[in-house]
Amino acid sequence: MNKNILAVAIAAVVALSACSDKDITNNVSNKNTSTTEAPESATQSEAELYNQMADSYFKDLLALEPIYATYVGVNDYNDQFGGSLTPAYLKQRHELNSRYLKQAKSIDVEQLPENLALSFDMFIYDRHMDLVAESYPEYLMPMNQFYSTVISMIQLGSGESAQPFKTVEDYQNWLGRLKGFINWTVLAQSQMDEGIKSKVVLPKVLVERIIPQLDAQLVSSPSESLFYAPINALPDDFSEAEKKAITDEYSVLIEADLLPALTQLRNYFNETYLPHARASDGWWGLPNGKEWYQSLANSHTTTKMSVDEIHQIGLSEVKRILTEMDVVREQVKFEGDLTAFFASLGSEPEYFFSERQGLIDGYMSLKDDINKELPKYFNVMPKADYVVKPVESFREQSAAGASYQSPAVDGSRPGVFYINTYNLKAQPKWGMTTLSLHEAAPGHHFQIAIKQELTGIPEFQRFQGYTAFEEGWALYAEYLGIEMGLFNDPYQYFGKLSDEMLRAMRLVVDTGLHAKGWSREQAIQYMKDNSPMAESDIVAEVERYMAIPGQALSYKIGQLTILKLRADAEEQLGEKFDLKGFHDQILTTGSLPMAVMEKKIARWVETELAK
Template identity: 60%
Template sequence: MGFKLSVVALATAAMISGCQPAATDTVVSNVVVEVADLRFDQLAQNYFDDGIDLNPLMGTYIGRAEYNNHLANTSSDEYLAKSKQINAKYLTAVTEYDRSTLTAQQQLSRDILQYELEIAIEGEQFAAELLPMNQFYSKVITFVQLGSGQSAQPFATVEDFENFISRIDDFVVWLDSAQARMDQGIEQGVVLPTVLVEKLIPQLSALVDVDLQDSPFYSPLVNLSDAIPESAATPLRNRYHAALANKLMPAIAQLRDYFTEVYLGASRQSHGWGQLPNGAKWYQHLANKHTTTELPVAEIHQLGLEEVARILAEMDKVRAQVGFEGDLAAFFEYLGSDPQFFFAKPEQLVEGYSEIRTKINTVLPQYFDVMPKADYVVKAVEPFREKSAAGASYQAPAPDGSRPGVFYVNTYNLKAQPKWGMTTLSLHEASPGHHFQIAIKQELEGIPSFQRFGGYTAFEEGWALYSEYLGIEMGLFDDPYQYFGKLSDEMLRAMRLVVDTGLHAKGWSREQAIQYMLDNSPLAETDVIAEVERYMAIPGQALSYKVGQLTILRLRADAEAQLGDKFDLRDFHNQVLSSGSLPMALLENKIDLWVKQQQSA
């Protein structure tokens, strides 16, 4: 609901009198105004600040420069104990809070916070610290992005460079602790599959088997700001070069050697989470966390099978529409191999997405009356991670507007980036998908910081997949091949329900999962392999897309049925996006309340 001018006066009076006002209904010119409970706002802010203190890297990403010189040792006993202490402290505080003292917006914030803390505490029983990195998600990858000068870490001043030198020291400490945790994992049988370790080692080798001047970490020196005077630049170059050469690169090389000489031999031949100690329970927790539901993984698997069958039927209609005479398998082969469907050069792919960006932007105002202030740019994935990175991804803009969002496109294998898949991928990763949801969330006013900067996979990925559906209504899929691209991407998300649960709950092998995806889609084999290995590395995350999308579509259909002519699509979108990222049950409650308000208006 946000603060009113009258609340500012109340807050001032409270500070003067030494007390804090609770929420109340205040009559101002015969209008009832909800007054916020400032104690809850302070509780929510304290929770967020304690989280930033614990994880200073998040401070960097949201533009709080005072945190730019530290990196948390997330593998240490001290960190884990502090994290548990914070979770327990705030769960006690929030569950004891009297809801009657809160505004409607604060009640929603309270419920989000309670959910967030409860799921975090539930996760504390599982030994995630024993698996501190993988080929898809790793603090090493994050650190390279930061150190390249192409991410959130600034390199404009001498102080900026000194901050990152200090962060290098923390990173080296984390590498030692992470290795110690992996040693524990070996003892307890909690280790990565061999095939993932075999993908991780080349990533590390690519960082250290190059001349230092060719390393991504050296880029800030190459692009040293002209604002730094030469008298300061020379000693700075020397200190920074020494930190890279004598600390950072040897530490990464040592980690590579550890994976090669120790961890690889101790890794497991099994592929799913279910083969780990307590793995079945752990996987169900991860499924709950990522989908923000309590759907049993067996039901999710069946939902995926049904969605795959439905989408295959739609794909076959497209095959018939374009006059292709072969069967669907032959159509997949045609779409995945005919040169007309692919660019010859990486820069053509990036430029193609820039053109789609312009086309989508022209129709957005018909569907949204609230749009992000921040813009986004299209960039190719960096060479050091392109071999194992996803086909596309999105990086949020700086909250202060100093850095745009980034739509990353992987140009490593152009055969995995067909032209017919570009419209739907842009809708998902950029506008109105991730860019709208995340940028608008950061720009919201009157809600706690943990809502502006936190997130739930089912909401965020569900919204992005819903955005692909909106492309139909926007008229962006009049070309049947582009519509097939939409179906292909939806098929990917449907197959994820089957394959993720297959791997981690039904004992599927990596090879079985790969074959299933090849049989049911036109995806390039390299893309399929990267996808399957991603699910192996971060189980449960892939379930969130379809579960979230189907929930949003159901809520919209229910609202349209109940409101009839009173239903306004732009207002519905505002309701979905105006409170940050929500667990599915809380989103449903919010939309139900909005429908009732519209009915009585």
Template identity: 65%
Template sequence: MKRTMLSGSVLAACLAMSACSDTSTTAPKAGVEPTQSTANSAVSVRAEQAYLALADQYFNESLAQSPISATFVGLDEYNHLFGDELSDAWLKARHELNKGYLEQVKKIDRAQLSADMQLSYDMFIYNRELDLVSETFPSRFIPLNQFYSRIFTMAQLGSGGSAQPFNTVKDYRNWLERMDGFTAYLDRAIARMKEGMASKVVLPRTLVERMIPQIDAQLVEDPKESLFYSPIGQFPDSFSEAEKAELDKEYQTFIQEVLMPALSELREFLATDYLAASRGSDGMWGLPNGKLWYQHLANRNTTTQMPVDEIHELGLSEVARILKEMDEVRRKVKFEGDLNAFFEHLSSDPQFFFETPEQLVQGYTDLKDDINAVVANYFEVMPKADYEVRAVEAYREKSAAGASYNAPAVDGSRPGIFYINTYNLKAQPKWGMTTLSLHEAAPGHHFQIAIKQELTGVPQFQKFGGYTAFEEGWGLYAEYLGIEMGLFTDPYQYFGKLSDEMLRAMRLVVDTGLHAKGWSREQAIQYMLDNSAMAESDVTAEVERYMAIPGQALSYKVGQLKILELRARAEQALGDKFDLKKFHSQVLLTGSMPMAVLENKIDAWIASQK
């Protein structure tokens, strides 16, 4: 899929027009005297054109710096490149990009933009300023972890079932060239981690121990057994036998002579030097300037200025509230025993679990039909793209989350994917299925992300960028919406809704506990086991996830509570005039937003409806 790239001269011209106070360039109709209204309109049009040109030019340039992101948004020009991530030159270029565009956008008069474009303008400035602050923290010293890794990304792309195309001989050679860049990246990652060792900015020991077997799973003696050989088994029928043979040889040679040595070197470095230098502390408080760094990550992920202590207290209060509701379910189903015994019953009784991975995936596929039958009653706009249910791939299932969502291809060539982790069936109870599907698929992430990608008339960054608090807050709000949709008539399914909400509430406590209050991994695990029916394997993976990506887990509850607050505000202000479908459109049809920007938008909408 090709996208038009704006030239620098077009952008400069647009900026010059927006900054010019002479409005005579827009000629009035013959015989009509120019008016102040006409002049103001002309200024507004030029300001909007200038802003859209600038925002899209930034987007184009940022994709050129991050070619894998370009592939995921459907831009073909960079499919052969990996990018120079982590290099000094790349970091400097990223800084200059953010700094330069921040200066340029501030030359545009915000007051001359339409209401929607003002929201977009505010988001653009917010993003550039936040990125510049993020640069002051040494995240480059921790480029890999057991939860998020370019190794996983490349394995997914190389599987042939993700965004990387494998339709032509050129596509196959593009992938080999990109893989060559990937092996160079692994060298840069080792160099940055060595710098981190010297600066005492390293991963917790437990996470390093998790990474080593993940890499071991990629190491093979026979290239044909490598995940990165997968495209060879997916040749299009149009390829000649000679082309197939040549590509087969090239892939085997690259895997054996370039990729395996690079992965082996990384594995050896992690198992020896890095493991020995890893830290004993499980939270960011154990890093130099770690508490300040963590507060920044909390701000970035929640898109708020909430102090981490306040977030911790919010989590404790939410956990207490949800525990009371869970106990009400226990009494409703007439379970004999206390709440902890009820948790044990729900997490161990065979009636609550499938026997095979295939049954679990089919169960979610059937549930998709049930939700689709009622969801249109609550939305006036729904995504054009569909989604499908898949099991998490074997190479990452041991450390992957219980479920996740991948966006559909922008050109419609690939549906959204609702991944369900079938590694431990005891961690996937039947009573949790409705709420998990609502969150990850429809009307949760699938609606929000697919609708965002399908927007027109907005800058590209609004279609493809995002804010964790908005997106995860919407996913958790979608779980709440399931009550009104009539999907929780079974008390056990409603317990599943409470269980997932409890997970998000516990995250506020545990994430802040680990990173700001000195909690250990074991203390965090025990807290979650004491307050939920989650399987211990699932709890362990969750806690280690929070250790790996600090602050991300705070976004869910903070975002959901803000959306619910804004909905209640609109309902109270508008009374009978409140339209839930239109409220959902207001939330979804500008793309992902920081919480303050969303609040401004909803307040303006409320005022317009009175």
């Protein structure tokens, strides 16, 4: 799967409605956003060539990836599931990247205006990385407990995600997509059979996590299935005849085809795949696994850093944060060492809500407090709002503690800040401020919503993402909370340190698991020794790293890069440094690879110095 599309599936960061650039209200002032207009005809000619190529690429990508098209608001393929695991798809994906890389190299980047030169760098980077990713057989492991096509399809069919359910045609489209999904379950088993032969299989514990997720879908009647959700929300303006016809079609498909397919998939995992699952917990246990992991680490961090270098940075950061945590322990006059302090913060009833709704209400109140401070630090803010919702019950046991889903550009759906209320002991009150800053405003909500609202850039640039940039920004947003005065309470500041510790530990644990031979138990123990996290959260985190290697590295590496860029800019510009202007530069060209972002900020500093 293309890394940008995987990012969408993992983070649910793109859930849009169809619109063209002219339909989008640009939220960025002219002084902060360059345009595609060029003063000279030669430059204009190259700009036109690049824009035409980039738009053509994006259209071809959407045709190849119909579910991704739905997420970015293009509804032309809503009835299609896509080839995904077929040899024909893999060939088409390779040809797409190869063809457009060759075409891009024919463009004279020196004649492009600055904003398109930036876009060009991103385009070339993406094509190279996508072609490198093809060297490794990720398609032989098409499903894990963290990213599951089954769960993604349930979310799409919920009526609260990107798939529309407003017309009879919408309902027919979903039936077509469900049929494609049923076929996918067969293809997935075929590819996993090949994985068994090639010894490219999931760790045993992850397979054991998938089976209960599939068990939950095996209901006794169609109306009990989560895939029946669209029928429970049939629009009132449908005629009774239309409602009956659609209900009958859905019921027959679910009972006759979908439930048997899911039953077969569940039995396959339990009877065929589980006995062949690997004993190793990290990528090192796969053929060519260490080289594969280094490639994934580079892709997710958008850097060329070695795995060993990342591991050492993690160890250093863990040590620094532990020292700061101990300062907080002394500040609040806790009698006992840091380990005892962790135990107290993780167990005393005063630090937790007793009711699920209380946790949700607490975040809604916190939202108001944060919103009051934002205008002091940002010129550019998203027009879209966000709401706080609990994670759905069917996935709450294995879902992360929190996540963010982007709003629809047309205003039909706000952004969603999801909170996992399954285990309230994993959601301490002292961690709320930092988590809200990260997942909502000014973290993911700002970066992703603003990106959607941009104009004057190619479509692919508005809808793709780099985890290092997006998660690095969100972690930087937590740091910004210090300057906003949101961490005056030492316990809330401890929460900030605790979340930062999580990202620092990820550098150690992810690399430990996949490059240094660590076991799952060793990784869990390391995190227990260095943080106050609930054990259930730690287990979910470690198993997430096992499933999606390298992704967890991007948070801290991205944050450290942004902080360094800011520090360098402050040093060079002195009194000319404008924090709001710096934030504009980071947020108003979409998600960038680290090297491209570094070039952009360097140019901004030069421009500011020349004023």
